[in-house]
Amino acid sequence: MESWLPSKFTTIPAEILMLVLLSQLVLLFSNLCFPIPIMATASRIESQGRALLQWKATIETEDLLHTWTSTASPCNWTGITCRYDGHLMLTITKVQLRKLGLEGKLETLNFSALPSLRVLDLNGNHIHGSIPAAISALSKLTILDLSVNNLRGIIPSELGNLTKLKALWLSQNQISGSIPLSFGKLVNLNLLAISKNFLVGSIPPAFGNLTKLKGLYLWSNKLNGSIPSEIGNLVSLTGFDISNNQITGLIPPSLGSLKSLTGLALSHNYLFGKVPNEFSNLTNLNNLQLVNDNLSGNLPQDLARGGLLNKLALAYNNFQGPIPMSLKNSTNLVRVHLERNQFTGDVSESFGVHPYLDYINLSFNKLSGTLSPFWGACVNLTSIEISSNRISGLIPLEIGQLPKLHLLDISSNNLVGKIPKEFGNLSYIFHLNMSNNQLTGTIPPEFGDLSSLEVLDLSSNNLTGEIPIRLEHCLKLNSLKFSSNELSGAIPSQLGDLNLHDVLDLSDNLFTGKIPTQLSKLMMLQKMNLSHNHLVGGIPSSFQLMTSLTSFDISYNSLEGPIPENHFFEAAPIKWFTHNKGLCGQVHGLPRCNQSSSTSKGGGKKYQKVIILIVLPIFGTLFLILLIVAITLLRYKRKKLMANDSDEEVGGQYCFSIWNVNHGKEIYKEIIRATENFDNKYQIGAGACSIVYKATLSSRETLAIKKFHKEEGRVNEQAFQNEVQALIEIRHRNIVRFYGCCSTKKFNFLAYKYMETGRLGATLRSEQGAIELDWIKRVSIVRDIAQALSYLHHDCAPPIIHRDITSNNILLDEEYKACVSDFGISRTLKPNSSHWSLVAGTYGYMAPELAYVMRVTEKCDVYSFGIVALEVIHGRHPGDLLSNLSLSMLVKDILDPRLPLHIANQVITNQVHSMISIAMQCINTDPQARPTMQQVSQRLPSPKSLPTSNIYPFEALTLYRLIKIAHTHIDDQAFE
Numbered sequence: 001m002e003s004w005l006p007s008k009f010t011t012i013p014a015e016i017l018m019l020v021l022l023s024q025l026v027l028l029f030s031n032l033c034f035p036i037p038i039m040a041t042a043s044r045i046e047s048q049g050r051a052l053l054q055w056k057a058t059i060e061t062e063d064l065l066h067t068w069t070s071t072a073s074p075c076n077w078t079g080i081t082c083r084y085d086g087h088l089m090l091t092i093t094k095v096q097l098r099k100l101g102l103e104g105k106l107e108t109l110n111f112s113a114l115p116s117l118r119v120l121d122l123n124g125n126h127i128h129g130s131i132p133a134a135i136s137a138l139s140k141l142t143i144l145d146l147s148v149n150n151l152r153g154i155i156p157s158e159l160g161n162l163t164k165l166k167a168l169w170l171s172q173n174q175i176s177g178s179i180p181l182s183f184g185k186l187v188n189l190n191l192l193a194i195s196k197n198f199l200v201g202s203i204p205p206a207f208g209n210l211t212k213l214k215g216l217y218l219w220s221n222k223l224n225g226s227i228p229s230e231i232g233n234l235v236s237l238t239g240f241d242i243s244n245n246q247i248t249g250l251i252p253p254s255l256g257s258l259k260s261l262t263g264l265a266l267s268h269n270y271l272f273g274k275v276p277n278e279f280s281n282l283t284n285l286n287n288l289q290l291v292n293d294n295l296s297g298n299l300p301q302d303l304a305r306g307g308l309l310n311k312l313a314l315a316y317n318n319f320q321g322p323i324p325m326s327l328k329n330s331t332n333l334v335r336v337h338l339e340r341n342q343f344t345g346d347v348s349e350s351f352g353v354h355p356y357l358d359y360i361n362l363s364f365n366k367l368s369g370t371l372s373p374f375w376g377a378c379v380n381l382t383s384i385e386i387s388s389n390r391i392s393g394l395i396p397l398e399i400g401q402l403p404k405l406h407l408l409d410i411s412s413n414n415l416v417g418k419i420p421k422e423f424g425n426l427s428y429i430f431h432l433n434m435s436n437n438q439l440t441g442t443i444p445p446e447f448g449d450l451s452s453l454e455v456l457d458l459s460s461n462n463l464t465g466e467i468p469i470r471l472e473h474c475l476k477l478n479s480l481k482f483s484s485n486e487l488s489g490a491i492p493s494q495l496g497d498l499n500l501h502d503v504l505d506l507s508d509n510l511f512t513g514k515i516p517t518q519l520s521k522l523m524m525l526q527k528m529n530l531s532h533n534h535l536v537g538g539i540p541s542s543f544q545l546m547t548s549l550t551s552f553d554i555s556y557n558s559l560e561g562p563i564p565e566n567h568f569f570e571a572a573p574i575k576w577f578t579h580n581k582g583l584c585g586q587v588h589g590l591p592r593c594n595q596s597s598s599t600s601k602g603g604g605k606k607y608q609k610v611i612i613l614i615v616l617p618i619f620g621t622l623f624l625i626l627l628i629v630a631i632t633l634l635r636y637k638r639k640k641l642m643a644n645d646s647d648e649e650v651g652g653q654y655c656f657s658i659w660n661v662n663h664g665k666e667i668y669k670e671i672i673r674a675t676e677n678f679d680n681k682y683q684i685g686a687g688a689c690s691i692v693y694k695a696t697l698s699s700r701e702t703l704a705i706k707k708f709h710k711e712e713g714r715v716n717e718q719a720f721q722n723e724v725q726a727l728i729e730i731r732h733r734n735i736v737r738f739y740g741c742c743s744t745k746k747f748n749f750l751a752y753k754y755m756e757t758g759r760l761g762a763t764l765r766s767e768q769g770a771i772e773l774d775w776i777k778r779v780s781i782v783r784d785i786a787q788a789l790s791y792l793h794h795d796c797a798p799p800i801i802h803r804d805i806t807s808n809n810i811l812l813d814e815e816y817k818a819c820v821s822d823f824g825i826s827r828t829l830k831p832n833s834s835h836w837s838l839v840a841g842t843y844g845y846m847a848p849e850l851a852y853v854m855r856v857t858e859k860c861d862v863y864s865f866g867i868v869a870l871e872v873i874h875g876r877h878p879g880d881l882l883s884n885l886s887l888s889m890l891v892k893d894i895l896d897p898r899l900p901l902h903i904a905n906q907v908i909t910n911q912v913h914s915m916i917s918i919a920m921q922c923i924n925t926d927p928q929a930r931p932t933m934q935q936v937s938q939r940l941p942s943p944k945s946l947p948t949s950n951i952y953p954f955e956a957l958t959l960y961r962l963i964k965i966a967h968t969h970i971d972d973q974a975f976e
Helices: 014-033 036-056 133-137 157-161 181-185 205-209 229-233 253-257 277-281 325-329 373-377 397-401 421-425 445-449 469-473 493-497 517-521 541-545 595-646 664-674 714-727 760-765 767-772 775-795 858-874 906-922 933-939 953-973
Strands: 080-084 090-096 103-105 119-121 126-128 143-145 167-169 191-193 215-217 239-241 263-265 270-273 287-289 294-298 311-313 318-322 335-337 342-344 359-361 383-385 407-409 414-418 431-433 438-440 455-457 479-481 486-490 503-505 510-514 527-529 534-537 551-553 558-562 582-584 648-650 653-657 683-686 691-696 702-709 738-743 747-753 810-812 818-820
Touching: 036 090, 133 157, 157 181, 181 205, 205 229, 229 253, 253 277, 373 397, 397 421, 421 445, 445 469, 469 493, 493 517, 517 541, 664 691, 664 702, 664 738, 664 747, 714 738, 714 747, 760 767, 760 810, 760 858, 775 810, 775 818, 775 858, 775 906, 775 933, 858 906, 858 933, 906 933
Parallel strands: 090 119, 103 126, 119 143, 143 167, 167 191, 191 215, 215 239, 239 263, 263 287, 270 294, 287 311, 294 318, 311 335, 318 342, 335 359, 359 383, 383 407, 407 431, 414 438, 431 455, 455 479, 479 503, 486 510, 503 527, 510 534, 527 551, 534 558, 558 582
Antiparallel strands: 080 090, 648 653, 653 738, 683 691, 691 702, 702 747, 738 747, 810 818
C-alpha cells in the first residue's frame, strides 16, 4: 500500500487512511444518489437572478446591464458576486454597480429574494425615488452605499433593523426629514456618511451607542440643535464632520474624550462659547476646522500638544488671547487659517520652523512683536498673510530666501526700515503687498527680476527716490500702487510697456515732469491716479484711446491744456481735474478750450501735431471702411462659389451644408428621416420663434435641429436669417457649432452640434444638476461664456452683439463645457451706424439703459453676462440679491448652498470674491463703467488654480481607509 502513496503520507497509519478513503466514497455516493443540495442551489440562484432581472426591466438604462440575461448564470453578471454558504449552497452575496449611469428606482427590487446579500453598492448612479423600507429584509447586509444619486424622501426607520451593518453611505442625495432614532441600534456600524442632503432636526443622542463608529459625516445639511454630549462615548471615532449646518450651542467638553480623533470639522454653524480645555487630550488630531462660527475666548495653550496637527482653520471667529504655544513645536503644520479673530501676543513666539508649512494667514488680528527670521526656514511656504496687525520692527531678509513663495501680504502693520533687496530672489511671487507701514529707503531695483509679479502694492509708506526703470521687465504686472510715499523724479515712460489692467496709482508723491505719452499704451487699464504730485504740461491726447478706463484722477498738479476728447473724459466728474494750472475741455465745470490761443502758444509744430492727430484717424477710418467693403465682397463671392458646390434647390428646398461629405439634399433627407418628419417625440426644447429637435444620423452623429415655421411671420424669418448670418462666419470653441441650414416653402431649420447636458438654466434649476456643477465646473462655465463674448466683441469684424445672453441660451456638453447659442436677435456693430434698436432680449437679463436709450452696444452683453455669472454663483437668478449685493456680504450668503465645497478653503473664498467683484462691475448701471468682455475674460480666475478635492483632506483619507477596511472585513469574515 505504501508503494503508491505520496511520501508525506507514509508516516500516517494505514487504518486512518482507510477511514478517510471510505468517508470520501460515502460522500460521493450520497451526492450521486441524493442531489438535493445541488438542485436547491440551482433553484436559489435562479430565484435570486429572476428578482434582479425583474428589477433590471424597470431601469431606464437597462442596456448598461447587458450581461444580465436568463441564459447566463447570475454569478457571471456584471457586479454580482456569489459564494457557497455553510450548507454548500451557492448564493449572491454582493451587488456592486458603482458609477454605471443606472437610472431607475429601488422600490421595484424584491429585497426579500436576496437574503444572503452582504454588500449593496449603487454609488454614483441616477437612482431616484425614495429609499424603500423593504431594504430591512437584507438582514445580513454589512455595506450599503447609495451615495451620489437622486434619492428623495425620508430615511426609513426600518434601516435600524440592519444590525450587522458596518458601513452606511447616503451622501449627496436629496434626502429630507430627520435622522431616524433607530440608527442608535446600529451598534456594529464603523462608518456613517449622510452628507450633502437636506436633513433637518437634531443629531440623535442615541448615536452615543455606536461605540464602534470610526467615521461620522453629516456636513452640508440643515441640522439644528446642539452637539449631543453622548458623542463623547464614540471612543473609536477618527473622523467627525458636521460643518455647514445650523448647529447651535456650546461645544461639549465630552468631545475631548475622543482620543482617536484625527479630523474634526465643526465649521459654518452657529456655535458659541469657548473651545473646551479638554481638546488638549486630542493628541492624534491632524485636522481641526472651526471656521466661521461665533466662538470666543482663549484657546487651550496645549491644543496641538500631540505634534501631529497639519491643518488648523479657526478663521472668522472671536478668539482672543495668545496663539497656543504648542503650535511652535508642531513641525507637521501644512495650512494655518487664524485670520479675522482677536488674537494678541508676540507673533514671533507663536511659530518656529515648520518644514512642511504651505500656507499661513494671521491677518486681521491684534498680534504684535516682530517678524521672525525663522520664516525663511519654512522652505515650502507659498503664501504668508499677516496683514492688519500691530507687528513692528524690520522685515527679515530671510523671507527673500523662500524658493516657493507666491504671495506675501504684510500690509497695515508698523514695519520700519528698508525693503530687503533679497526679495528680488522671489522668482515665483505674483502678489506682494507691503502697503500701509512705515518703510523707508528706495524701491529695490531687484524687483525688476520678479518676472511672475502681478500685484505690487507699496503704498502708504515713507519710500523715497525714483521708480526703478527695471520694473519694465515685470511684464505680468497687473496692478501697481505706489501712492502716499515720497517718491520723486519723472514717471518712467517704460511703465507703458507693462501689462497693467487693473490699477496704476502713483498719487500723493513728489513726481515732476510731464505725463509720459507712452502710458496711453495701457489700453486695458481701468484706474489711473496721478493726483497730488508736481506734474506739468498737458494730458497726452492719445489718452483718448484708453477706452477701458473707469477712473482717472490727475487733480492737484500743475497741468494745463485740453482734456482728451472721448465720452469717458467728457462724462468725468470735475473732481478728477481740479487744482491744476489751466485744464480745459468738455468736462462739466472746466472752461472751454480756446482753440486759436492754444495753437498760437504752441507755435507751428504744435499746430502740425494737432493736424496730424486729426487727419490720421480720418484716413485710418476710411482705410478700414474700404477694407471691410473688400472683405464683404470677397465673402460674397466665396458664398456664391460654395453655393454652387454644396447648395441645392430641390422641390422648393434650399439647403446649405458646411459638411464636405454630403450635399444639401442628402442632409435634408437624413434629418427628416432621423426626426420622423419632426415628430414630437424628438422635441427637446422650444423658444419664442422655434422648436428644437434631436436627430441622430446614420453616422451616429447627433445634431440639434432648430426649426422655424414660416407661416408664423417675419419675426421667425428674421431670427433665422440673423442666426445664419451670425454663425456662418464665426468659429469658436465656446460658441455652439453650426453645421448648416435648410429653407423650404413651409419652414426653415438650422443644424447644430447636440449638447448632451443641455441648458445651463435647467441644470441650475435641477437639484442633482446643481450638485454636479461643483465650483471648478462653475468657474470654467463662466470663463467659457466670457471667452465667447470676448471673441464676438473683439475678434469679429465687424463685432457681433448677441443681445440675449441668458442661462437658457448657454448650452453644456457632457463635460460641462459651455457654448453660447441662440443668435436670433443678434446684431453686428457696423461702422458709422447709430445702432438704435427696439428693446429686445429677456426680462431680468437686459441692460437697464435699453429701456430709455434703446441703443445697442457691446456693454449690453456685458450686463447680461454679469447677471448670468451671478446666477451661476448663486444657483438661481440673482433678482433677490441685486438690491443689496455687496462684497461685504458673507460668501455663504451669496454662494449656492448646494455647492459641494467648504468655504474654509482660502483659495475658493478668494475666487468667489473675485468672481462676485467682476460680476458686480459688469452690472453697473453706468454702461461706460462696465469692463469689456476682453477684460473680464482675462481677469476671471482660472479653475486650474483650484484645489482638486471638494472635501476635507482628513475626510478623504479617513473614508478611503474605512472603505478599504470594511470591504476587506467582508471578504474575509462574511460567513463567520
